[in-house]
Amino acid sequence: MGYFIPKDTQVFVNTWAIGRDPDAWDEPLVFKPERFCDCDNKSYKTDYKGQHYEFIPFGAGRRMCAGVPLAHRILHLVLGSLLHRFDWELDSNVTPLTMDMKDNLGITMRKFEPLLAVPKLVVGS
């Protein structure tokens, strides 16, 4: 592709930008989970297994994440358990509209102001 990369250079792939690239995604900032689905055929149009380079949360190629099968199973279980067992509330002086959504630049992108979410046990669950 014509780039010269000196020996020992550390190269980081900007997956944040790739995931928001309007050339790859229709309305990239809109929450549209169905964009991944080939719903009529009950399969994925775009998946995360390293074959579709516009969506590479686990990387791609020989050094992609070795924990994909575990992460794929555990993530749904943990998230499902947390949502099933608890009602989640924001700190009393924060609302979804006033929440600080600034992010911190880094290799992983975190919220600048940490999110304080308060779990309330769902009685009888």
Ligand code: HEM
């Ligand atoms: C949602 C959860 C996870 C995400 C998004 C994630 C993402 C990633 C990414 C982006 C890489 C770098 C891939 C590359 O360089 O192309 C990586 C590497 C790696 N991940 Fe994960 N990971 C997750 C969970 C896990 C889990 C649960 C394990 C193990 C139990 C794991 C083990 C590894 C290992 C060993 C590597 C290094 C692979 C290598 O360099 O050959 N990951 N992961």
